[in-house]
Amino acid sequence: MDVLEIQSIAELRENSEQWDALWRRSDVSHPTARAELLALWMRQFAPEAGFRAVVVKEQGQFLAALPLCNSTLGGISRAALPGNDWSPGGELLVDQTTDAAAALRRLANYLAEADFSLLWFDGVRTETHSLRQLITALEQRGFSLEEQHRCDVGMLEIPHDWEQYLQTLSRNHRQNMRRSERQLAEQGRLELRFLSSLNDADVEPQMRTGFDVEHRSWKGAAGSSALATPGMFDFFVQQARQANQWGQLTLAYLELDGLAIAFEYGWTAKGVNHSFKIGYDAAFAKHSPGQLLMGKLIEHFSADRSVHTIDCLGPISGAVAKWRPDSASVSRLIAARPGLRGKALLQGYKTARACVRQSRQWKTWLQETLRPPAGGAQSRAT
16 A cells, blocks of 8 residues: 655645545545535635645555645644535545555554644544544554544434324424414415526526525624625535536525525435535524424435435534434544654643633633622622
8 A cells, every 4th residue: 555645736636536436435425525625625715724635545546535734723733634614624535445444554654754743633523434443543553632522413314204204203393393384384385495406507596595595594694694704605606516516416495485485505425415504584483494494305305215314514403403313423533643742732732721611611600700680780799
């Protein structure tokens, strides 16, 4: 097994055919881990950061690949997995049809001699087979590791029998959904519009329809919607166009007399629907349009046997929990290079993190303690 280091986005694109072939053989289903969408993420969010990807190959075929972007933390060099709260980016890709453990040992050996102090993976699912294999390989090579649980995301297995699945939900939830649907239907024609294959020229207007819905939600009022953030809508349109070319784009709208009142932008690949961006019109909030859309999507996929799972991507909320999904753990994984310096750096980070958390707790306690009593502005001292 040999190691190839891809050192630029241009070089990544030159190897996109091999990269995407490895993605197809891996246990990663997010299309954002494919070469072109990874390049798009880097251009949008880290245009000045150096890019590298460490690839293990054998007889010209990629067996494992780890994309990284260079950054610093308190003056300490680190190599981070591309990705942020706006969009997933790169993922560890491993060919599970070959000797994956041997490929990852080769990868870990190479990383141990690299020119950065920390490996930094945010938002990874460390319970996947590939990540567990990498963790084992890094530990065997002498890396010091810290794994921090961040949240759980919903993974909903698509039911084959929709009516039977409904009976597994709480009675209260079923009643609320029926009441909301009935009340909306009294106002006009309520229906799901689902799109999975578009002409390229139609992607932008269809995305705008959906992101207008997001902008009419609380995100618009808070200034955090894609339309309120310079450059973000254009980024998502480019992302959607590429996914559409691959046949992996999905758009869903809950419409009332042709007006979109809830929206979902996502991707479907490897039998998984990735529920990426959702939004609903705040004017219809009392009718739970987001919940109604979720239900209609589950019903839609229950009749489409090509999809077996909905990956809800974000932390499990009360709204998502009502649909009884399974959960997948999302973590931050930090690995320090072998040696005393690496151990000291990781321990220093853990100590600093504990101090920050304690400081936040102290600040919260202080605010609660000094808060004026209800019904008056006087302090306890008076």
